[in-house]
Amino acid sequence: MQITLHNVVPIPLKDKLQQRPSDIWNTQQTLKPGEWIKIKAPSGTGKTTLTHILYKLRFDYLGNVLWNDQDIRTVTGGALAEKRQQQLSIIFQDLRLFNNLTARENIELNRVLQQPHYETNMVDAMAEKLGVAHILNQRAGLCSYGEQQRIAIIRALVQPFEFLLMDEPFSHLDKANTAIAAALIAEECTKRKAAFVLTDLDDDDHFNYTRKLNL
Amino acid sequence: MLNILLKKLIKTASGRTRFVMAVIGLSVALLLILSAVQIQANYNELLNGKTNQDSTANFLVVNKEVNNATINATTLSDDELKRLSQLPFIDAVGNISPGRFKASAESYTKTFPFYTDIAFESVPDEFIDINSKDWKWQQGSDFIPMIIPNMFLDIYNFQFAVSQGYPQITPDLLKAMSFKINMYNPNGTVQYYTGRIVGFSDRISSVLVPQNFMDWANKNYGSNASGKPSRVVIRTKDPGNPALVGYLKQNGLTTDADKTRFSKYRQIVNAVVNVSWVTGAVMLLFALLIFTLFIQLTIASCKEEIQLLITLGAAPKQLQGFLMKRFFPSNIVITVLSLVVITVLQYILHGILQKQHIFVSAYPSYYTLGVAVIILLSLWLLNYTTIKKYIKNS
Numbered sequence: 001m002q003i004t005l006h007n008v009v010p011i012p013l014k015d016k017l018q019q020r021p022s023d024i025w026n027t028q029q030t031l032k033p034g035e036w037i038k039i040k041a042p043s044g045t046g047k048t049t050l051t052h053i054l055y056k057l058r059f060d061y062l063g064n065v066l067w068n069d070q071d072i073r074t075v076t077g078g079a080l081a082e083k084r085q086q087q088l089s090i091i092f093q094d095l096r097l098f099n100n101l102t103a104r105e106n107i108e109l110n111r112v113l114q115q116p117h118y119e120t121n122m123v124d125a126m127a128e129k130l131g132v133a134h135i136l137n138q139r140a141g142l143c144s145y146g147e148q149q150r151i152a153i154i155r156a157l158v159q160p161f162e163f164l165l166m167d168e169p170f171s172h173l174d175k176a177n178t179a180i181a182a183a184l185i186a187e188e189c190t191k192r193k194a195a196f197v198l199t200d201l202d203d204d205d206h207f208n209y210t211r212k213l214n215l
Numbered sequence: 216m217l218n219i220l221l222k223k224l225i226k227t228a229s230g231r232t233r234f235v236m237a238v239i240g241l242s243v244a245l246l247l248i249l250s251a252v253q254i255q256a257n258y259n260e261l262l263n264g265k266t267n268q269d270s271t272a273n274f275l276v277v278n279k280e281v282n283n284a285t286i287n288a289t290t291l292s293d294d295e296l297k298r299l300s301q302l303p304f305i306d307a308v309g310n311i312s313p314g315r316f317k318a319s320a321e322s323y324t325k326t327f328p329f330y331t332d333i334a335f336e337s338v339p340d341e342f343i344d345i346n347s348k349d350w351k352w353q354q355g356s357d358f359i360p361m362i363i364p365n366m367f368l369d370i371y372n373f374q375f376a377v378s379q380g381y382p383q384i385t386p387d388l389l390k391a392m393s394f395k396i397n398m399y400n401p402n403g404t405v406q407y408y409t410g411r412i413v414g415f416s417d418r419i420s421s422v423l424v425p426q427n428f429m430d431w432a433n434k435n436y437g438s439n440a441s442g443k444p445s446r447v448v449i450r451t452k453d454p455g456n457p458a459l460v461g462y463l464k465q466n467g468l469t470t471d472a473d474k475t476r477f478s479k480y481r482q483i484v485n486a487v488v489n490v491s492w493v494t495g496a497v498m499l500l501f502a503l504l505i506f507t508l509f510i511q512l513t514i515a516s517c518k519e520e521i522q523l524l525i526t527l528g529a530a531p532k533q534l535q536g537f538l539m540k541r542f543f544p545s546n547i548v549i550t551v552l553s554l555v556v557i558t559v560l561q562y563i564l565h566g567i568l569q570k571q572h573i574f575v576s577a578y579p580s581y582y583t584l585g586v587a588v589i590i591l592l593s594l595w596l597l598n599y600t601t602i603k604k605y606i607k608n609s
Contacts, residue, residue: 082530098224101224105223108220109220113533
């Protein structure tokens with residue numbers, strides 16, 4: 001899967017963005033299959049906005065976004081669900097877990113939405129790796145942010161995808177846990193030959209990025 | 216697995232009382248509507264069913280009431296006959312032609328002597344319920360077949376024979392006897408024919424001869440009196456039809472009251488069926504409204520969960536399918552239960568009526584099943600469109 005941006009400008013940030021150069025906003029940019037892309041940006045310049053636009057959660061922008069060759073404004077209903085089940089996975093900055101479900105149920109839900117990519121033992125294996133195996137049967141709402149973030153990472157990795165969108169995915173993790181989580185993400189993306197886009201505030205070397213872009 | 220998780224996320228418990236109310240409302244509504252259909256079906260069966268038909272039920276002899284105003288003026292005009300034949304609840308009208316000549320009958324034998332003046336009437340064959348190979352007459356033939364009312368024989372056997380000390384006569388014996396029929400010309404000459412009774416009827420209380428004999432005889436022996444009928448026989452599907460009874464009354468016509476006595480019962484049945492219909496329809500409407508509201512409420516109360524599910528990649532179809540599975544089976548259960556109740560009631564009714572020699576089917580009619588299926592389909596459509604609409608909106 002390839003994502004193309006044609007002169008995309010979020011309407012709320014329009015005035016602010018015209019005053020500074022960007023590799024993404026108001027220009028042509030193609031995120032090619034298999035690319036590992038880091039997007040660095042200070043607060044308030046639209047990292048979350050970009051992630052949401054790429055995932056088709058908001059429409060208040062000028063220009064066009066294409067999934068492969070299709071304008072995402074035309075992808076709706078069943079076709080949109082199909083994309084999100086098979087080609088696009090996401091880790092939200094605000095995590096977005098179901099608080100009333102247990103950690104395991106949150107992960108299971110995304111695993112069984114489509115024909116499962118992994119068996120359920122893979123969930124345990126990943127949870128073991130990230131050190132959250134002991135809270136799997138706890139309600140997600142009762143977990144700490146650090147635990148919730150790791151659950152959200154595992155949830156994103158149990159489904160099939162060609163493109164992984166990550167919005168500050170390690171914001172609640174310490175260095176050691178970040179390294180372990182990044183290694184798991186790298187492993188899963190390599191297995192799938194998948195591309196990813198990671199947005200963050202600062203430079204980092206968690207991954208072997210193909211490109212680093214400024215927002 | 217997905218359904219278990221969705222069940223945890225999309226809870227319907229919040230509106231349980233509403234759900235119970237909707238279920239009760241829907242059940243009562245369905246019961247009322249289905250019983251209305253079933254009662255109507257039973258009534259139609261009683262009217263048209265073979266087992267319940269008797270030979271007189273569907274034929275009525277109609278004439279003007281004889282009172283001070285109509286005395287000696289009871290003939291029915293062409294206009295009146297035309298209007299009768301055009302009424303939707305009357306299938307056919309047969310004129311009863313009166314004989315316009317004088318005739319008498321007497322016995323050939325001395326052992327059973329009698330003599331009587333006699334008059335004939337005739338109706339088209341399709342209104343006669345006697346199938347006899349002798350029921351025909353050809354010009355030149357001096358044999359006249361006759362049909363007399365059963366009542367005549369009864370009067371003779373149980374009244375006349377008893378009081379006069381005469382022997383009783385069986386119908387077969389009477390049919391085997393021939394009579395001498397004298398026909399009088401207006402100029403006074405007499406011609407003789409042989410008459411024989413070929414059948415007994417309950418339908419028309421008159422001495423009947425074949426129509427073509429009557430036409431010929433009226434021409435040859437008839438006076439110039441009006442050939443217009445004073446009586447007609449009508450065929451109708453439902454002699455108890457209140458509309459028919461009302462029409463006859465309005466136009467000063469009269470008929471065998473016994474045959475139209477169902478009219479009053481019929482009005483009551485109609486009223487019951489109509490009340491049942493209307494109540495059922497109104498209740499169905501409210502029950503559907505409550506059901507729709509219940510679905511809306513459930514979806515609205517889980518709006519955030521549904522949004523996040525769609526964000527994560529749940530297809531609207533998956534959610535619709537899940538919600539249909541939650542809501543629609545209750546509709547099927549209600550419909551099936553209503554049908555079961557109707558079936559049991561019908562079976563009981565069948566048993567009760569059978570004892571009174573009234574035959575209705577032991578099972579619900581196809582119409583009842585059909586209406587149940589139609590209602591179920593409408594329920595499915597309502598569920599489907601409501602769910603689709605509100606999933607799309609959330």
